[in-house]
Amino acid sequence: MLTLYAFGPGANSMKPLLTLYEKGVAFEHRFLNPANFEHHEPWFKAINPRGQVPALDHDGRIVTESTVICEYVEESFPDPPNLMPADPFGRAQVRVWTKWVDEYFCWCVSTIGWERMIGPMARALSDEEFEDKVKGIPVPEQQVKWRNARKGFAREVLDEEMRKIRVSVAKLEARLAESEWLAGDSYTLADICNFAIANGMQHGFAEVVNADNTPHLLAWIERINERPACKRMFAESRSEMRSADLAKAKAEAEA
Amino acid sequence: MLTLYAFGPGANSMKPLLTLYEKGVAFEHRFLNPANFEHHEPWFKAINPRGQVPALDHDGRIVTESTVICEYVEESFPDPPNLMPADPFGRAQVRVWTKWVDEYFCWCVSTIGWERMIGPMARALSDEEFEDKVKGIPVPEQQVKWRNARKGFAREVLDEEMRKIRVSVAKLEARLAESEWLAGDSYTLADICNFAIANGMQHGFAEVVNADNTPHLLAWIERINERPACKRMFAESRSEMRSADLAKAKAEAEA
Numbered sequence: 001m002l003t004l005y006a007f008g009p010g011a012n013s014m015k016p017l018l019t020l021y022e023k024g025v026a027f028e029h030r031f032l033n034p035a036n037f038e039h040h041e042p043w044f045k046a047i048n049p050r051g052q053v054p055a056l057d058h059d060g061r062i063v064t065e066s067t068v069i070c071e072y073v074e075e076s077f078p079d080p081p082n083l084m085p086a087d088p089f090g091r092a093q094v095r096v097w098t099k100w101v102d103e104y105f106c107w108c109v110s111t112i113g114w115e116r117m118i119g120p121m122a123r124a125l126s127d128e129e130f131e132d133k134v135k136g137i138p139v140p141e142q143q144v145k146w147r148n149a150r151k152g153f154a155r156e157v158l159d160e161e162m163r164k165i166r167v168s169v170a171k172l173e174a175r176l177a178e179s180e181w182l183a184g185d186s187y188t189l190a191d192i193c194n195f196a197i198a199n200g201m202q203h204g205f206a207e208v209v210n211a212d213n214t215p216h217l218l219a220w221i222e223r224i225n226e227r228p229a230c231k232r233m234f235a236e237s238r239s240e241m242r243s244a245d246l247a248k249a250k251a252e253a254e255a
Numbered sequence: 256m257l258t259l260y261a262f263g264p265g266a267n268s269m270k271p272l273l274t275l276y277e278k279g280v281a282f283e284h285r286f287l288n289p290a291n292f293e294h295h296e297p298w299f300k301a302i303n304p305r306g307q308v309p310a311l312d313h314d315g316r317i318v319t320e321s322t323v324i325c326e327y328v329e330e331s332f333p334d335p336p337n338l339m340p341a342d343p344f345g346r347a348q349v350r351v352w353t354k355w356v357d358e359y360f361c362w363c364v365s366t367i368g369w370e371r372m373i374g375p376m377a378r379a380l381s382d383e384e385f386e387d388k389v390k391g392i393p394v395p396e397q398q399v400k401w402r403n404a405r406k407g408f409a410r411e412v413l414d415e416e417m418r419k420i421r422v423s424v425a426k427l428e429a430r431l432a433e434s435e436w437l438a439g440d441s442y443t444l445a446d447i448c449n450f451a452i453a454n455g456m457q458h459g460f461a462e463v464v465n466a467d468n469t470p471h472l473l474a475w476i477e478r479i480n481e482r483p484a485c486k487r488m489f490a491e492s493r494s495e496m497r498s499a500d501l502a503k504a505k506a507e508a509e510a
Contacts, residue, residue, distance in 0.1 A: 061344055068350045075343035088330035095323045
């Protein structure tokens with residue numbers, strides 16, 4: 001039994017989700033709705049005490065951390081398609097790219113995303129409701145981030161994150177101008193983990209990611225979107241997210 | 256040919272250094288002296304454009320990022336002793352621990368280390384000398400860190416980093432109270448990468464790491480220090496660092 005707990009096909013949740021679709025292994029996608037703070041509920045903290053998605057349950061053993069889950073899936077299901085190079089040097093290149101996503105690229109994009117989406121969500125709650133939600137967050141740094149998002153991040157923080165976004169996008173564009181895939185000749189976890197953050201920037205950050213500034217990055221985003229596994233991921237996730245919403249509405253109506 | 260460019264047996268440099276000693280593979284340790292800003296010199300930036308150690312040259316191919324180098328060494332030299340578990344779940348546990356070092360533990364210890372050691376080093380330079388050195392640093396965030404270290408980090412930054420150090424130490428102590436090694440039954444890269452940061456805290460952070468507060472962490476630090484590979488690493492590094500200093504003094508005397 002393989003169950004992925006995730007928010008659906010975006011950001012860190014997308015990394016293992018797309019990896020599982022690319023590998024073609026059967027799994028259940030247990031969709032958590034961030035707007036309902038489901039990942040901070042006790043039942044989920046029993047699975048991941050840090051209250052963070054994604055988390056993978058493989059026959060009762062829990063693997064956490066999106067990038068770690070991707071390598072775990074690749075190693076546990078070694079049949080092709082292979083998402084890691086066969087040689088150690090190639091694997092090292094993939095890991096430099098996935099590490100960069102986790103330590104730099106994902107954070108700047110995340111802060112702007114929080115400012116735009118989590119901020120309004122947090123401000124829609126009363127002070128009491130908000131404090132009650134924050135109390136349920138197990139990681140202190142995440143509590144601080146929720147509070148900052150509710151207040152609105154400071155201008156200089158947002159400016160610095162936008163600077164890092166421009167640095168990140170320029171780095172990806174430069175690499176993709178010389179290579180079809182990020183870590184060499186083939187599509188690997190380096191592409192999946194970067195795509196999980198970069199996809200959507202052609203809309204949300206169109207002033208940075210567009211046909212004039214970043215033609216190679218845009219072509220790479222489109223190339224991955226055209227992959228059968230990626231299409232299936234988006235189509236099936238939409239219907240799963242709808243079912244989860246319907247089930248919740250039904251439960252509430254019956255309650 | 257295997258050459259490790261490193262600052263010697265401490266912090267991130269120690270991770271691949273100790274890994275190489277544990278694996279027992281022949282390599283050259285090319286010692287760079289941070290006090291001379293050697294890692295920002297053009298010859299080294301030709302090896303790692305980011306101007307950061309450690310970097311590994313394996314037959315002319317360069318691998319960067321300390322944790323990535325450790326896995327690369329393990330995979331390139333698969334003969335025992337094995338520093339990664341044989342099963343994917345075990346490897347995932349190691350990676351969660353090494354990721355935590357890279358994203359949390361190493362940063363808080365690093366800031367305090369910079370405040371104590373890099374700050375005075377930077378203040379010993381004239382403004383002109385300092386600006387000249389900073390100009391040579393290729394990573395903008397590192398330039399900012401050097402400037403902050405020279406001014407002295409803000410009190411609230413230091414307080415927050417000390418809070419994170421206490422969180423980190425408590426996490427290590429709790430884990431080591433229940434397990435001899437961090438990621439399971441055997442000594443792995445999880446231990447090496449954490450030891451690289453934790454070793455020395457029994458002196459530099461004796462108010463946090465000591466026999467009363469953290470007996471299990473202290474015993475683990477001592478256990479690793481007693482390993483033959485670790486003893487050899489410290490002994491040989493001392494003599495290499497002395498030789499490098501002598502060679503430099505000789506070159507200066509002849510100049």
